[in-house]
Amino acid sequence: MRISELARHSGVPVATIKFYLREGLLPKGEATSATRAEYTGAHLRRLRLVRALVEVGDLPLSRVRAVLRVVDDPATDLHRALGTLHYAVADDPPAPEDDPGWDAARRRTDDLLAGLGWRVTDHAPDRRRLTRAVAAMAELGRPVDDGALRAYAAAAHTAAEHDVARIGPGDTREEVLEYAVLVSALMEQAMTALHRLAREDVSATRFAAPGERGERERGG
């Protein structure tokens, strides 16, 4: 198909497609003349993936590029590629030096994961991300207790089991990796949204005056 058709099928404007092509996020089409190129269903699929990562997943282009590099590199085996993807999607907060609060939070994070028996690498960026949240809550006088951390972990594991169960035994390497990217970029947005909506529900039960509930339900 021509670039105009690619735009129509994907809903992505031609100018944006050209930008993605220049940025190397979308492979070039096959040139059919000096000014024309032909695109395939694979281009359309990749274009939709890029758009979802940028628009729904809020990933910066540099990270989208890193993610696609992993998906497109056939040299790494699937398990290793999944691990690398993990790091490509997440930002990697630096650990501060000489911060006793951070060290205490890091120990709690490590103890939690060790206690749960989860198989995660020592250098997973999300250990630091979790540590950062735990350290900040403590610094602000609202330390997270172990029970809440374990409840969060159990909830997250349930969601993760559903995520991974959706991978079929016949899926190709590319399909598995693409799906893993989508889960990281989109299903985490779904989880965050549900977490907030659930908090709205729980706090409505606890804080709304009895007369207010009906109004709230109607969208007040």
Add this chain to the structure above:
Amino acid sequence: MRISELARHSGVPVATIKFYLREGLLPKGEATSATRAEYTGAHLRRLRLVRALVEVGDLPLSRVRAVLRVVDDPATDLHRALGTLHYAVADDPPAPEDDPGWDAARRRTDDLLAGLGWRVTDHAPDRRRLTRAVAAMAELGRPVDDGALRAYAAAAHTAAEHDVARIGPGDTREEVLEYAVLVSALMEQAMTALHRLAREDVSATRFAAPGERGERERGG
């Protein structure tokens, strides 16, 4: 305390504190001379909150300002303020027009929440955020099934119950609102991190070659 002490106690550089003061994220200190102002423990507390929202929560300054406006406005009652905070923290994705995929996803989102009996407003931005993720997964050929959505919702609700349970009956209005902000900005980061770590664990079990697991556990 002087601004230099505020910097030392908070770990935030003086230049950043001055920037926050100019941006109205931190109330001015009490002027003790033409070039000096005196700050209190309340300033330190607010400074730590702002830093956590910006650095850990990744909130843009405009949103931090909106959040603080809600926390500082004594006119709204607590329940209403909690609802408004909810919207101030979340970005508000626009709903596309004439998109049948979006409409189908929105119906699924609404049906899910109605079926669960959650008390959330019709215009909650997170309905759209959830819809956006559900619509994008479907568009990319990986529709989320109802079982997974319900499992996500149950997991999110468990986490939310722990969040709200931490609010004490003697907490002041400001304490409740500050805590609600922290949970939105920080504990959601913790949940996202745990969700990814859990996925690493589940996929290690499923995809790692038996010989590889030990290596992975050691951080390979």
